[in-house]
Amino acid sequence: MSDTTPSGASARFTPRIFSGIKPSGGLTLGNYLGAIKRFVEMQDGEHETIYCVVDLHAITVWQDPAALPGMTREVAAGYLAAGVDPDRSILFNQARVGAHAELAWLFNTVARMGWMNRMTQWKEKAGKNAEKQSLGLFAYPSLMAADILLYHATHVPVGEDQKQHVELTRDIAAKFNHDYGCEFFPMTEPLIDGPGMRIMNLRDGTKKMSKSGESDMERINMLDDADTIAKKFKKARTDPAPLPETVEGLAERPEARNLVEIYAALSNTTPEAVIAEHAGAGWGTFKPALADLAVEKLAPISAEMARLMGDPAEIDRIMAKGADRAREIADPILARTTEIMGLLR
Template sequence: MTQTTFTPRVFSGIKPSGGLTLGNYLGAIKRFVGMQGQMETIYCVVDLHAITVWQDPKELAHATREVAAGYLAAGLDPTQSILFNQSRVSQHAELAWIFNCVARVGWMNRMTQFKDKAGANAEKVSLGLYAYPSLMAADILLYHATHVPVGEDQKQHVELTRDIANKFNHDYKIDFFPETIPVIDGPATRVMNLRDGTKKMSKSGESDMERINMRDDADTIAKKFKKSKSDQDVLPETVEGLKDRPEARNLVDIYAALSDTTPDAVIADYAGAGWGRFKPALADLAVAKLAPISDEMTRLMDDPAEIDRILADGADRARAIAAPILAQTYEIVGLLR
């Protein structure tokens, strides 16, 4: 097999289920915006993934537009990046079926996220929830994406994508799909709960005080950070001193990510400081960075037709890349068109 050189290309997406949180912003959207201009960037609202569990149709449509508004408000340029919602490009679902026939059941059984989401009710969840890592692989490989910015919790799915690509290439004796690289960097790729630093910040958490919603206003953002859980100790002299202090580590990581610096730099500035000094500083920083995004999201959501126009245009551009790759895939497999 001759080695193919693939054009550097980024693909990633966010699921429209519930509202966007600070975790979505720091762990994904902020990084997406930062990668613009470095290589070709394709970003998606993965609405097909959302329906692996039942969604109210009107709420799903609203949430899809809201995620798109979050991308745009945070600085994603739809003329520089491709932005669309997944269901507008049917090639995603078509390639997913081929990958369902490439992936092995044993691989799916090892996916820890399915076990976490299904819990004790694994026999009652949808087949889509079980098989969605195959669709995720299709999302990525449909564009021959070489880089995928993800959180640590999604690394296993990118590794599965590599396994599927390698097995397809091996089975059909062709170097057609790339080995995608997960891009996991930055101080807050996994933002934790403001009430429990051992749990990931979630859209579906029990209390609204445990998360920062991207539509929260300035007063709400400040209140949540000032009331966030911490501990009794002052900030240490080094980052190593944050070990076994999950709430403290989370707040320092958030500060670092919002200020485009490192946890070490934050600790250097606040070593020995108590929470009475640090939390108000974090709240002020968060308001300065997030309130303008919240305001712009509100403005964008007041014009859903414009959001739909941007998504439709992005889908046309995405399809122009995806359709030839799917057609080549069909030809390699031997499917007549």
Template sequence: MSESRFTPRVFSGIKPSGGLTLGNYLGAIKRWVDMQGPEFETIYCVVDLHAITVWQDPAELRAATREVAAGMLASGIDPERSVLFNQSQVSQHSELAWIFNCVARMGWMNRMTQWKEKAGKNAEAQSLGLFAYPSLMAADILLYHATHVPVGEDQKQHVELTRDIAAKFNHDYKVDFFPITEPVIEGPAMRVMNLRDGTRKMSKSGESDMERINMTDDADTIARKFQKARTDASPLPEIVDGLEGRPEARNLVEIYASLADITPAEVLARFPGAGWGTFKPALAELAVEKLAPISREMKRLTSDPAEIDRLLARGAERARELAQPILDRTLDIVGMVRG
């Protein structure tokens, strides 16, 4: 199927469950900022409907939704250049998700790696929403005929499911309506790892705050966490192959590369054979330079939740204008009688 007739359009979102970390910034938000421009229309979403697949305290969910929005704005998502909104304000997402629930197959959902990991041995006790949310993710993307989705490796399977749903819908109804969306996976730090254990992903739910850089951390805290990040006894190698089997070293090099917009090889060329007493202070200085202004702006924005709500509502209005014609045409294709 050719995508040439579809407007090049990016969609992606972040779930508001806990605070934003450096992993969210480097693995997602920084890339979204860079994609704003003439090449794509960009649509970015706080996916609060996804958050409630597991229990959320209502007050905490509202606060987290506003904090994620503040983080996106502070990082450079421009509400004039991009459509920025929270998912629950655009009911078309849920409407299209139901149609896709009737297109997707149970076997497809059962194969989702994240379902297997999150449900574990207690799948019977999990919510139906947790099982079916990849169908809602497909609706998030295809509701805007998004042609590209920037994702990390751990979300690639969900974009592949989106492609399967689009292809099956087009085949079943003998139409050429939904695009076959392309995942965009690129850059040196798409999977930022734990600062205390380089084999585990940096997470907002980790046991120790020292494991992660929070987007709300101030300059002193950012510097201290990098200074105390776990490393091994060997100095930096001169070539990337020398990072093999050294997860903590690789993680810090990749973080530096992503913050500096260079490759890991270029990082090693700047610090050939350097010890950690040289490299970690340099990394901390770079991180403070890049992240501290974002932290300060987030604090300013979250002090005025009404302004965040206004921007999200305005973005939701723009999102509905894009979504409704696509949903209307979908309903017509499926055979729904409408006035």
């Protein structure tokens, strides 16, 4: 992936990417195509790359303490199996670097209640039971801002559904800089591009593919074997019409559009190119072709994940080493933040 720096990025800061995935259930194809695949590609750009398993975010809702370590290691195994190189990128889990939580508290004094109340994901997750939700879930975006700004990250790869959180990060950085009369935190830019950014449910193309969906047939799990991957794509919901002649013909066909976008993302091409190749094809032809492509691309990753999960001590060693490297960047930034705010350390 070639390195492109949006014009609004903070020029005086080291080009640096930060992103993370919650360990709240198994990894899915959505995590891979929407995030991890891009993380691997970004290692070849001019940015420093920092990738995290955000376990502090996971516990904003109840997690089984006996299961959380395994889920954390599974996300790390997914990063590694897909090609994240711990020598080229910093890879760790969030709880190993205490500065995340400390900076999040400092940002809680900067962020405004009204900003948090406007967060779309808070409204969706809390619903009518907002008063029963944890304070951590409400303050989730402040911790996300801390994750990013703790490393002076200039760019964050996100889907459209996360763009609002990056905008909040910019608001927090701008208010901090204004209130304390400095230009300490960068104006982080979201990176939103490419097919497969928002992978949808295989049974309902209007819903995002989720780790917590009711049926396992709704999603491709990254630990699914080749036969299971093929079966799920062949049974994916579609409509009766064949593929259209142009991408515009997918506009009112969410399941068809989702499968075309998955094909495009797996084959490193565009939906337009997929339609040009398969226009007029019926699902009896296209879905087996998609299944074959998915097995070709995903089965080696699934096998490597399973191998890594068999050696949890090695995963822990890699994450601990990554945390040491992360602290080398984070601790001076946190120390300077507290100094700016007038806190005695």
